[in-house]
Amino acid sequence: MLNHKRPTIDDVARLAGLSTATVSRFINGSAVVSAERAAKIKAAIQELHYTPHLAAQMLASNKTRAIGLLLPTISGAFFAPVLRGVETRAIEKGYSLLVHSTQAQAQNAAGKGTFKKILAEHNTDGLLIFAASVDATELSRLHSIGFPVVLLHQASPKEFSLPAITVENKNGVRALIDHLIEDHQRRRIVQLRGPENHDDTYWRDLGYRQSLEAHGIPYEADLIETGGFNTEQARQAMRRILTRGIHFDAVFAGDDESASGAMMALREAGWRIPQDAAVVGFDDLNLAEHLTPPLTTVHSPIEQVASEAVELLVKQIGGEAVPAETLLPTYLVRRNSCGCS
Amino acid sequence: MLNHKRPTIDDVARLAGLSTATVSRFINGSAVVSAERAAKIKAAIQELHYTPHLAAQMLASNKTRAIGLLLPTISGAFFAPVLRGVETRAIEKGYSLLVHSTQAQAQNAAGKGTFKKILAEHNTDGLLIFAASVDATELSRLHSIGFPVVLLHQASPKEFSLPAITVENKNGVRALIDHLIEDHQRRRIVQLRGPENHDDTYWRDLGYRQSLEAHGIPYEADLIETGGFNTEQARQAMRRILTRGIHFDAVFAGDDESASGAMMALREAGWRIPQDAAVVGFDDLNLAEHLTPPLTTVHSPIEQVASEAVELLVKQIGGEAVPAETLLPTYLVRRNSCGCS
DNA sequence: CTGTATGATGTAAACGCTTACAGTAAGCGC
DNA sequence: GCGCTTACTGTAAGCGTTTACATCATACAG
Numbered sequence: 001m002l003n004h005k006r007p008t009i010d011d012v013a014r015l016a017g018l019s020t021a022t023v024s025r026f027i028n029g030s031a032v033v034s035a036e037r038a039a040k041i042k043a044a045i046q047e048l049h050y051t052p053h054l055a056a057q058m059l060a061s062n063k064t065r066a067i068g069l070l071l072p073t074i075s076g077a078f079f080a081p082v083l084r085g086v087e088t089r090a091i092e093k094g095y096s097l098l099v100h101s102t103q104a105q106a107q108n109a110a111g112k113g114t115f116k117k118i119l120a121e122h123n124t125d126g127l128l129i130f131a132a133s134v135d136a137t138e139l140s141r142l143h144s145i146g147f148p149v150v151l152l153h154q155a156s157p158k159e160f161s162l163p164a165i166t167v168e169n170k171n172g173v174r175a176l177i178d179h180l181i182e183d184h185q186r187r188r189i190v191q192l193r194g195p196e197n198h199d200d201t202y203w204r205d206l207g208y209r210q211s212l213e214a215h216g217i218p219y220e221a222d223l224i225e226t227g228g229f230n231t232e233q234a235r236q237a238m239r240r241i242l243t244r245g246i247h248f249d250a251v252f253a254g255d256d257e258s259a260s261g262a263m264m265a266l267r268e269a270g271w272r273i274p275q276d277a278a279v280v281g282f283d284d285l286n287l288a289e290h291l292t293p294p295l296t297t298v299h300s301p302i303e304q305v306a307s308e309a310v311e312l313l314v315k316q317i318g319g320e321a322v323p324a325e326t327l328l329p330t331y332l333v334r335r336n337s338c339g340c341s
Numbered sequence: 342m343l344n345h346k347r348p349t350i351d352d353v354a355r356l357a358g359l360s361t362a363t364v365s366r367f368i369n370g371s372a373v374v375s376a377e378r379a380a381k382i383k384a385a386i387q388e389l390h391y392t393p394h395l396a397a398q399m400l401a402s403n404k405t406r407a408i409g410l411l412l413p414t415i416s417g418a419f420f421a422p423v424l425r426g427v428e429t430r431a432i433e434k435g436y437s438l439l440v441h442s443t444q445a446q447a448q449n450a451a452g453k454g455t456f457k458k459i460l461a462e463h464n465t466d467g468l469l470i471f472a473a474s475v476d477a478t479e480l481s482r483l484h485s486i487g488f489p490v491v492l493l494h495q496a497s498p499k500e501f502s503l504p505a506i507t508v509e510n511k512n513g514v515r516a517l518i519d520h521l522i523e524d525h526q527r528r529r530i531v532q533l534r535g536p537e538n539h540d541d542t543y544w545r546d547l548g549y550r551q552s553l554e555a556h557g558i559p560y561e562a563d564l565i566e567t568g569g570f571n572t573e574q575a576r577q578a579m580r581r582i583l584t585r586g587i588h589f590d591a592v593f594a595g596d597d598e599s600a601s602g603a604m605m606a607l608r609e610a611g612w613r614i615p616q617d618a619a620v621v622g623f624d625d626l627n628l629a630e631h632l633t634p635p636l637t638t639v640h641s642p643i644e645q646v647a648s649e650a651v652e653l654l655v656k657q658i659g660g661e662a663v664p665a666e667t668l669l670p671t672y673l674v675r676r677n678s679c680g681c682s
Numbered sequence: 683c684t685g686t687a688t689g690a691t692g693t694a695a696a697c698g699c700t701t702a703c704a705g706t707a708a709g710c711g712c
Numbered sequence: 713g714c715g716c717t718t719a720c721t722g723t724a725a726g727c728g729t730t731t732a733c734a735t736c737a738t739a740c741a742g
Binding site: 059064073263291 | 394395396397399400405407415416417418420421422424425428429432437439440441442464482572601602604605608627631632633
């Protein structure tokens with residue numbers, strides 16, 4: 001395929017009149033090399049356009065200098081910040097990034113287990129696992145072989161402990177619903193829940209319940225639907241709610257993308273936001289600010305979760321201990337969709 | 342780090358009472374192995390939980406089974422479909438995906454050239470290069486060594502030919518502006534241009550000019566600003582336009598994200614869309630439909646470009662010839678922001 | 683029965699690097 | 713001058729695969 005046979009470390013060593021060991025040490029900075037020879041090596045590398053063969057480095061050093069990111073699916077506005085956070089920090093730490101969406105794989109005939117072959121042990125030094133992308137069995141296996149792993153937006157299984165990082169879902173939602181109740185006198189608040197296999201769903205629901213309870217408002221099953229953290233699903237969920245003909249004066253959409261869907265459904269039905277119903281989300285994605293009216297939501301440091309996760313992973317790879325659970329703070333962002341001005 | 346020393350192909354061979362060559366052939370299906378021994382090998386692999394060491398395979402076979410995706414930056418709603426398209430098709434083809442944002446790298450002290458080390462020749466079998474992520478020198482080098490490359494949303498340099506794939510920018514914009522002029526009688530149409538180093542910018546501008554010209558409308562520099570294919574930049578660009586106090590009755594925002602920013606600026610200034618000014622975008626991202634009013638735009642098959650690009654790359658890797666230029670069709674999507682109902 | 687394909691398997695040499703180990707030269711205290 | 717560090721540098725043995733080549737049955741034509 002390639003025209004030129006690529007230069008190897010031997011070529012560089014020969015041209016510089018030195019041994020491969022010295023060249024290797026210079027390249028990796030793994031030992032001091034005299035200035036004079038360093039210059040020669042540098043020149044030789046330049047001249048030959050030499051780049052180390054990573055596979056060879058991996059094989060010899062038994063390190064891949066790569067981390068894997070496992071996602072359930074790549075879609076929605078949510079994953080851009082995740083990816084950006086992971087990528088930036090990974091590069092910074094000198095790792096390259098292998099991305100794998102487990103959903104694409106599941107649809108594929110090659111099918112389940114593929115990701116193991118592609119990402120697992122041999123190919124990465126560690127794995128970043130996003131909520132709902134890997135099943136418990138596999139997690140358990142990874143844990144049992146002591147493979148470095150960090151869970152994102154997902155709690156560690158009870159049976160064993162894997163470091164997990166996510167945001168303050170419960171308190172964030174608590175503040176959000178409190179605001180709706182206390183500052184805008186809303187009492188019948190629809191909740192569009194996220195996917196059932198998602199930990200964020202659980203905690204957000206808990207925050208919702210706690211806020212209601214604190215204000216003496218009963219939890220009503222009629223006001224609950226599944227929005228799936230997804231615009232289209234949320235839109236349909238909202239339509240179902242509307243069909244029920246029940247009274248409500250606010251909607252907590254689960255996340256911002258769902259809020260967008262909920263708004264559409266409401267508007268289709270002629271509702272005014274926030275007069276007829278306040279709508280609030282969670283995440284504070286870029287789009288939140290651009291909705292009409294601008295969305296009141298909870299700011300979630302998604303990108304920071306991602307880069308912090310890389311940090312934790314790299315620490316683990318280096319053999320350091322890391323906290324079992326990391327929770328990044330969230331805070332309420334008041335815009336207009338709740339009735340604030 | 343890992344508890345168990347992992348089994349090698351030798352272990353498998355020993356357990357099965359065969360040679361490593363036979364095991365290797367069985368694993369890769371690179372030659373026929375008698376049914377009897379195949380069974381033995383399979384059993385041995387199972388028993389040992391053997392998985393091939395990819396670095397070793399790469400080194401020995403000189404293939405990585407990985408492709409690299411180079412992006413200028415990972416942000417905005419635009420990259421999610423790109424990534425999804427690439428990822429899905431890559432897996433399908435049996436390749437893993439290395440993602441690298443060249444901007445993150447540029448900011449990094451380690452600095453320029455890093456990506457070469459991480460992604461280039463040795464680590465991937467081919468590269469997908471998104472507009473503006475790699476400079477001409479590097480492209481030229483890749484071309485000169487015959488390394489498989491596909492350019493996305495970027496034309497091939499004139500000096501040499503690299504396969505490129507993008508969408509019908511010019512005709513798409515042409516249809517869009519024609520619509521504004523012919524169906525909505527707009528004649529003073531602001532254009533928010535994309536980044537200057539971006540080919541899409543050039544072609545979209547050309548479509549804009551051609552449409553004006555065809556309708557006998559002069560091209561006015563006053564109506565042009567740089568939106569940078571970016572919400573915030575576009576918002577500010579729009580504000581500058583408003584400050585000029587010039588008359589206009591429509592805005593072609595360059596892309597959908599810019600359209601969102603333009604809408605915000607217009608609304609801030611008390612303009613009604615589309616009555617006071619029509620606003621149109623390009624791409625037809627998810628968000629287009631969710632803006633208020635829903636955005637008239639040009640549908641661009643972003644995900645398809647991405648997956649087609651993988652297809653082209655894999656063909657090249659396999660030694661097949663591929664077309665120098667691929668243009669995927671776009672079409673006008675009329676929603677309300679232009680005045681349609 | 684010999685000669686020759688044919689098919690399945692084994693042997694061992696790469697692949698390009700890292701790194702343990704073994705020098706070697708220079709500096710220093712005495 | 714001697715021995716002991718200190719500071720580099722070189723030699724060569726892996727790392728776990730693939731694969732060209734050799735080998736060895738077996739089958740089949742003549």
